[in-house]
Amino acid sequence: MNSGAGQAPAVGVVVARTGRLARLGDPLAYAMELLAPKLRGRLRLVGRDSRSSAEGARRAVRELVEVERARIVVTLAGTEVLPAVADACEEAGVPCLSTTFPWQVYYHGGRRRRWTYHFCWGLDDIAETFADLWEAVGGTERTVGCLWNDGPQGTWSRHREHGFLPAARARGHRLVDPAGYREPAAALDEHVAAFREAGVDVVTSAATGADLGLFRREAARQGLRPRLITCSRWLAYPPAATAPAEQAPQADVGTLVYWTPAHPYRSSLDGMTAAELAEGYERSTGDQWLQPLGLAYALFEVAAHALATAGDPTAPKSVAAALGATRLQTVAGPLDWTSGPVPHIATVRLAGGQWQRGRRHPYELVVTDNRGVDGLPVGGELVPPGADQ
Structure with missing residues (x-):
């Protein structure tokens, strides 16, 4: 078993690499690959495949916590997988950060949240x-x-x-x-x-x-x-x-x-703009950028911030407290857990x-x-359904 002794703190990443959610996992996998060398020495980014299922997600959390000694777990997942990650982290007593799931469903639809934090828009x-x-x-x-x-x-x-x-x-x-x-x-x-x-x-x-x-x-x-x-x-x-x-x-x-290359945001880690992040993704993967890309990158920004500001990054309570105190400008926009609609929640602006x-x-x-996002340009007008484009 890997004790993690002498190593940088580990950020565990539950990411869909197989199954029906694999496409959704692409932006998170890309962000992890891009940031791993930039964060080397400060953090270790270690991933496990959720296999696009709740059971696979729970298994991934167990391995990240027990084998990799993850100090925090992050995920971007679907209707069944994301709650499974959060619940497994609650059971293990390990801080968790997640996104891309309306916050009311996350907050009111699961168990009591002590270790788990989330950022997203609401219903x-x-x-x-x-x-x-x-x-x-x-x-x-x-x-x-x-x-x-x-x-x-x-x-x-x-x-x-x-x-x-x-x-x-x-x-x-x-x-x-x-x-x-x-x-x-x-x-x-x-x-x-x-x-x-x-x-x-x-x-x-x-x-x-x-x-x-x-x-x-x-x-x-x-x-x-x-x-x-x-x-x-x-x-x-x-x-x-x-x-x-x-x-x-x-x-x-x-x-x-909720995120495009035109959004006027920069990463708190490396100053990368939304446009640069999307351009790099398309150049590296050959695929069109996807909206979850910005939020995937922000997961690592917030995790790094929490571990850096925690009084003791090896103590789960300290890391959880740092998450709850986070106010950060990210490539996904401003995130603030100190003034969320409910505890453990930060909101994402929508256009x-x-x-x-x-x-x-x-x-x-x-x-x-664009009325919901300051500085975001309008790109066109609504086209009626069925109109020739």
Whole structure:
């Protein structure tokens, strides 16, 4: 067993390298590879594959804590994996830092948080951002159809106290929410019919790309032509390239913008700008930058800051206290755990945008509403669904 004696403090990284979340793990793996030599001597970055499953995530935490003697564990993961990492760290009594998961689901949906810290936007922030987009297509009171599943995504979106629903209604919008559907959806014709009957002119969703595509085909068949579709779930990924005659399901869909190369932020570790980080990622991987990249880099910024400012970086209580006291300017923006909406939470600022046909890439994320992020330029206007781009 590796005792870690005489070595720099270890930051454990739970990252999806295999399974369905492997693409989501790419930005975290890249940030880890890029920063490891820069932090050598100060920190050791050691990773384990979550295998895109809750059990794999728990196993990864055990190995990082017991074998690598990780002083803090960081992760960027999905609906089942991220809570599993946080819960395993709670059980082990090791500080954990995570992101890319609406904070209400993280905070209210799990066990008591003593060792685990998180930064992200909230479901209310999603509703406010989407309401800005809805209102941009005309009028302050829309009839909005909710394409929500019967799983965690839909359950928390419709939560009457902590969810998307109360924030959207507070803006004056009427939400039409048929029964949640089981993923993957076999048919969504009843949702389309309910939206038509209610006079829906805007649709909001947290659907997968496949289910969103199914909905759009059925809506076209029944003659439902919403003025705008917003979707929060697949916001990180560019629409898949399809045949020229077929439009990708995410194309022209309004979504959240939490990080782009145009964001006016720099890393606290090395001064790298958002633009430089995205450019390096594309040059190194050959792939288009992804929104989680900025937050992945910020995970290491905050972890390094906490270990550097902790009174005793070998004591879990000291590292946890340092996380809770962190106020830091990062490449993902300003993060502040001292004034979060609830303990152990820092929030990420959101803008509104849309996937549109691009010049450098088949589809590019265009900022259409920047009111939530100071200094972020607007890149274009909303394109109506189905419009020729």
